[in-house]
Amino acid sequence: MLFLRKDEEEGMAGNQLGVLNALDVAKTQWYHFTAIVIAGMGFFTDAYDLFSISLVTKLLGRLYYYNGGAKPGTLPPNVAAAVNGVALCGTLAGQLFFGWLGDKMGRKRVYGITLILMVVCSLGSGLSFSNEAKGVMATLCFFRFWLGFGIGGDYPLSATIMSEYANKRTRGAFIAAVFAMQGFGILAGGIVALIVSAAFDHAFKAPAYEVDKLGSTVRQADYIWRIILMFGAFPAAMTYYWRMKMPETARYTALVAKNAKQAAADMSKVLQVELRAEEDKVEKISQYQSSNFGLFSKAFARRHGLHLVGTATTWFLLDIAYYSSNLFQKDIFTAIGWLPPAAKMNAIHEVYRIARAQTLIALCGTVPGYWFTVAFIDRLGRFFIQLMGFFFMTVFMFALAIPYNHWTHKANRIGFVVMYSLTFFFANFGPNATTFVVPAEIFPARLRSTCHGISAAAGKAGAIVGAFGFLYASQSKDPTKTDRGYPTGIGVKNSLIVLGVVNFIGMLFTLLVPESKGKSLEELTGENEEGADEVEIPAVATHGRTVPI
Numbered sequence: 001m002l003f004l005r006k007d008e009e010e011g012m013a014g015n016q017l018g019v020l021n022a023l024d025v026a027k028t029q030w031y032h033f034t035a036i037v038i039a040g041m042g043f044f045t046d047a048y049d050l051f052s053i054s055l056v057t058k059l060l061g062r063l064y065y066y067n068g069g070a071k072p073g074t075l076p077p078n079v080a081a082a083v084n085g086v087a088l089c090g091t092l093a094g095q096l097f098f099g100w101l102g103d104k105m106g107r108k109r110v111y112g113i114t115l116i117l118m119v120v121c122s123l124g125s126g127l128s129f130s131n132e133a134k135g136v137m138a139t140l141c142f143f144r145f146w147l148g149f150g151i152g153g154d155y156p157l158s159a160t161i162m163s164e165y166a167n168k169r170t171r172g173a174f175i176a177a178v179f180a181m182q183g184f185g186i187l188a189g190g191i192v193a194l195i196v197s198a199a200f201d202h203a204f205k206a207p208a209y210e211v212d213k214l215g216s217t218v219r220q221a222d223y224i225w226r227i228i229l230m231f232g233a234f235p236a237a238m239t240y241y242w243r244m245k246m247p248e249t250a251r252y253t254a255l256v257a258k259n260a261k262q263a264a265a266d267m268s269k270v271l272q273v274e275l276r277a278e279e280d281k282v283e284k285i286s287q288y289q290s291s292n293f294g295l296f297s298k299a300f301a302r303r304h305g306l307h308l309v310g311t312a313t314t315w316f317l318l319d320i321a322y323y324s325s326n327l328f329q330k331d332i333f334t335a336i337g338w339l340p341p342a343a344k345m346n347a348i349h350e351v352y353r354i355a356r357a358q359t360l361i362a363l364c365g366t367v368p369g370y371w372f373t374v375a376f377i378d379r380l381g382r383f384f385i386q387l388m389g390f391f392f393m394t395v396f397m398f399a400l401a402i403p404y405n406h407w408t409h410k411a412n413r414i415g416f417v418v419m420y421s422l423t424f425f426f427a428n429f430g431p432n433a434t435t436f437v438v439p440a441e442i443f444p445a446r447l448r449s450t451c452h453g454i455s456a457a458a459g460k461a462g463a464i465v466g467a468f469g470f471l472y473a474s475q476s477k478d479p480t481k482t483d484r485g486y487p488t489g490i491g492v493k494n495s496l497i498v499l500g501v502v503n504f505i506g507m508l509f510t511l512l513v514p515e516s517k518g519k520s521l522e523e524l525t526g527e528n529e530e531g532a533d534e535v536e537i538p539a540v541a542t543h544g545r546t547v548p549i
Contacts, residue, residue, distance in 0.1 A: 002495045007232050016280070018277050019250045019267050024168045024520045033269050035165050036174060038246060040181035041239040045118055045136030046151045047185030048192075049232040050087055053144070055193045055355050056225035057083055062347045063222055064133035072347070079137055085467045086141045087148035088323070093458035094152020099453015102153075103446060106247045108259065110153065117150025118236040121319035126230030134355040149226070156452035160538055164249035165270075172377035175437045180370035185430065187328075187367055192231050193309075196224055197352040221347045225378060257446040258282055286381060295447055303526065307442050308451055310512025314386065315459035316437040317506040321499040322427050324466030327422075333357050333417075365421035369428025379518040382434045383510065389430010390507040396423045397500030404493035433505060435459065436544065441516040446527045469495075 018365045057075055059085065066073030075083065093115070101110050124143035128136045158178055166174040200220055233476050247266035254263040260282040264275040293299030337351055377385060396419050400407065407416035435455070443451040 017254055017278055019254060019263050019278070020520070020522065021249060021265060022273065022275060023258050024167065026271055028167070028170060029271075032166065032174060034168075035162060035246070038239060038242045039162050039178045041120075042115065042154040042158050042181075042233055042243075043179055044185040044188070045122075045232055045236040045239075047121060048117065048184035048189045048235070049147055049151060049185075049229075051186050052086065052189040052193070052228055052232065052242075053084060055189060055351060056228055058354065058457045059221060059225050059347055060137075062350070063165040063225075064136060066201040078226070079178035081468050082141050083137065083144070083507055084463055087144040087151070088460050088463045088467060088544060091152040091155075092148075092457045092464070093377060094149035095155050095457040095460060096152075097453075097457070098153030099156035099449045099451075101141025101156050102449030102453075103256065104158060106248050107157050107164075107250055107449065108243075108246060111157050111161070111243050112240060114121070114150045114153035114157065115236050115240050117146060117153075117255035119233045119240075121147035122233035122236065123230055126226035126228075128226075143499075152453075152456070155436070155456040156440075156449045159436055159452050160449045161246070161249055163440035163521065164251040164445070168518060170378055171441065172382060172437055172517060173374050174375050175210055175378065175440055176370070176374045176433050178432055179436045180367075180374055180428075183319075183362065183367040183370040187362040188361055189228070190355045193228050193351060193355035193358060196227050197348055197355060200224055201346075201352055208248070217388045221351075224348065224351060242342040251445045254278075254282055290545075292494060295450060300447075304443060304451070306512050307514060308454065310509055311435065311439045311442075311455040312510040314390075314431060314506050314513060315439075315455050316462035317502050317509065317518040318390075318431040318435055319459040319462035320434055320466040320469075321397070321423075322464035322466070323497065324469065324495070325423065325427075335517075361417070361421055363423060364418075365424035366428055369430070372425075372429040373433040376429075377437065378517060381515050382438050383513060383515045384397065385429065386431045386434040386438075386510050386513065387507060389426045389432070389434070390503050390510060391459040392426035393423050393430065393506070394500050394503040396420075396426070397496050397503060401493055401500060404496065431510075438513055438516060440518050441521060442514055442524050447523070469498075 035137040057080060061074040062072045062078075064073065065075060065079075098110055098114060121143045125140055125147060128143065130136050130138040132141070159175060162175045162178050200223070203220075247270065248257075248262075250263040250267045253259050253266065260279040261277040268275045293303070303480060333354075335340070339357060345353065373385060383424075400416065400419055400423075406412055439452040439455040440448065
């Protein structure tokens with residue numbers, strides 16, 4: 001049942017729809033946690049699918065690009081760029097398309113489509129046809145593009161649904177908790193890769209990479225990357241039924257679809273209270289909004305234009321740093337010598353070592369950072385956390401880059417890993433979470449999913465820049481300098497310096513993003529601000545008495 005404190009009753013806005021006020025002031029209930037899990041499992045799957053590819057790219061090179069020489073095969077730069085980046089391109093397209101569709105057709109109607117795409121394409125990625133390199137890479141890239149397309153839809157829809165279900169006191173924590181499931185997805189990818197590679201390594205033990213030439217390990221190792229990629233279909237499939245049971249959000253039903261009866265009926269079940277339909281008030285709001293601004297209007301540019309620039313630009317800058325660091329951890333660890341050269345490991349054990357390194361980073365930095373944001377976002381505010389995160393990411397990137405050769409010495413590698421983990425911690429206890437939260441709060445209901453999709457797509461454009469840019473920059477090495485066989489490559493050092501500058505610019509653009517802590521969505525967007533005060537305020541019945549809302 002819904003219980004309201006006296007100060008909440010007195011503080012409710014007179015020009016607000018009763019069903020929306022009921023959501024704003026509701027105490028944390030079971031349906032909040034259900035919504036977090038249902039939406040969050042999508043992000044668990046998203047992160048698993050997007051980042052698991054980094055665990056197997058070296059294996060793909062050894063399997064399909066061995067040329068008979070003295071060294072293991074590696075993916076050519078253009079193929080590596082395609083394999084790592086094609087899902088990001090699909091994600092960008094999906095964020096724009098499904099974000100727009102979520103405002104046109106409703107959040108729930110579109111929600112199931114994204115999961116179906118993710119399930120089918122996760123399986124398709126692992127079933128890529130042919131044993132020849134070109135055939136496998138082409139089909140893998142095809143399925144990963146459409147996998148990314150489905151993942152892209154999850155961003156605006158999950159954020160919008162959670163923001164529209166949450167109460168205003170803990171809304172930031174609820175949206176951040178949905179996004180925090182991404183950390184568990186990254187962790188799960190590492191754990192699955194550890195289990196699969198350890199099982200195969202035990203069953204098909206071989207001392208060095210030369211077994212690739214003999215073919216015995218090649219046939220077995222080909223199953224490893226397929227199993228790892230296909231596993232992403234299971235959490236998505238498990239979530240589908242529960243997503244379809246969720247009712248449409250009241251804010252879409254009332255403010256966009258103009259169906260007061262349905263909004264009241266849906267939220268009466270969710271909140272377990274009796275809510276009256278407010279058809280007269282919805283009609284009044286509809287008349288006001290009928291002459292209201294669209295996305296490409298001067299009014300939108302005046303009221304929300306800088307906000308959209310701020311959310312899109314900060315997400316773009318953040319993802320340049322975040323995705324380049326995440327997708328190419330293995331290359332950075334190899335460059336500093338934390339991972340041994342490929343010639344000293346067989347193909348299966350290399351997957352195990354990469355997965356172990358990335359799992360350690362996820363445990364120490366990625367996952368804790370997400371949940372620090374959940375704990376503090378409604379206390380410290382979105383603006384402070386984002387500014388703080390960009391600041392510390394800048395500091396740690398420069399601390400890694402400027403004395404880069406210092407970190408390549410064996411005695412200093414643990415220090416490098418600690419510093420590197422801290423960049424992930426402050427990315428997630430910082431802009432990686434807040435850039436997801438804020439666009440779901442500050443735009444009008446009829447444009448909320450679209451604007452979140454635009455902001456998220458800008459982020460994926462940054463991820464594409466980061467993935468391709470870091471890949472090519474890290475190829476640049478100083479051949480005259482080596483440290484026990486490890487290149488001291490100027491490419492990695494310069495890349496880290498560039499990422500530090502990018503994070504600093506992110507601090508500056510954060511100044512365009514408004515603080516949304518503790519305010520209702522309608523207060524933030526200015527919706528219902530005209531002509532609604534004349535409408536009679538409805539009531540909610542709880543325990544035999546009526547509470548005005």
